[in-house]
Ligand code: 13P
């Protein structure tokens with residue numbers, strides 16, 4: 370039997386008390402089904418405010434997990450529980466080792482304020498929350514790091530080295546990366562774990578030079594998960610929502626090359642917009658979710674046999690929520 374997934378999904382959305390959430394990096398046909406769409410921060414905030422008891426989250430694992438932590442009364446299902454490759458680079462053990470590294474270099478544990486990028490597992494957020502730290506996203510990292518610095522403590526930034534380094538540069542701060550550059554935490558304001566996004570590592574300064582040579586007037590806009598050398602050579606850096614706004618306000622004749630995930634760039638204005646890479650920058654885990662997966666997940670609610678439900682252990686949720694709430698409280 371052939372199923373028309375789109376009309377079935379629409380029927381189930383009408384019938385059930387469910388909100389379908391989709392990140393910008395989702396495949397077009399899945400993204401179009403989203404009742405709530407946005408960047409990581411917008412999705413976390415809007416899911417928290419949403420009234421429906423069921424959330425079906427089309428994104429990567431840490432996103433659905435964050436909704437469950439912030440709003441534990443909700444039932445959160447994910448059509449695919451696909452784990453962001455960067456989030457997978459850090460766990461509680463690596464976090465403790467990073468803290469210990471700073472302690473071994475002569476910094477008191479009480480003098481460390483951890484900040485974790487939202488692209489991390491709830492267990493890492495819980496460790497951060499228990500130490501009085503914050504979660505941040507690419508759209509509020511400047512504000513969160515500024516807030517963290519008010520404590521007068523050294524910032525331990527996990528798991529994305531690039532985000533930590535890029536905001537340190539933007540704020541005129543000194544950063545170092547654990548395990549490289551003879552990192553001396555005593556000399557730095559922000560000490561970064563050496564994690565990264567393999568998709569955003571695809572964009573290089575050579576790509577920027579290629580486009581600038583071809584179109585001298587071109588603008589370059591990139592996500593701050595790109596390497597600092599790439600961000601420094603670009604005209605604009607921002608979260609997925611900020612990139613969309615930046616491109617939308619450009620003159621229609623203004624050429625722009627964008628360094629972020631393919632599905633999003635491909636959905637931007639068609640004329641004069643280029644992908645800043647000769648390799649198609651697709652996020653494998655974001656692309657795992659299909660229309661069929663979304664349909665099956667909604668159908669499982671209708672059949673009263675929910676699949677792929679996100680469960681977070683209560684003790685982990687308690688401390689992870691502290692770190693997330695400290696972020697959400699900062700307007
Ligand atoms: P945004 O918070 O900008 O949506 O980014 C999420 C992400 O995973 C980027 O790779």
Ligand code: SF4
Nearest residue numbers: 453454455566568652
């Ligand atoms: Fe994770 Fe990178 Fe994919 Fe974003 S693009 S979800 S950071 S692997």
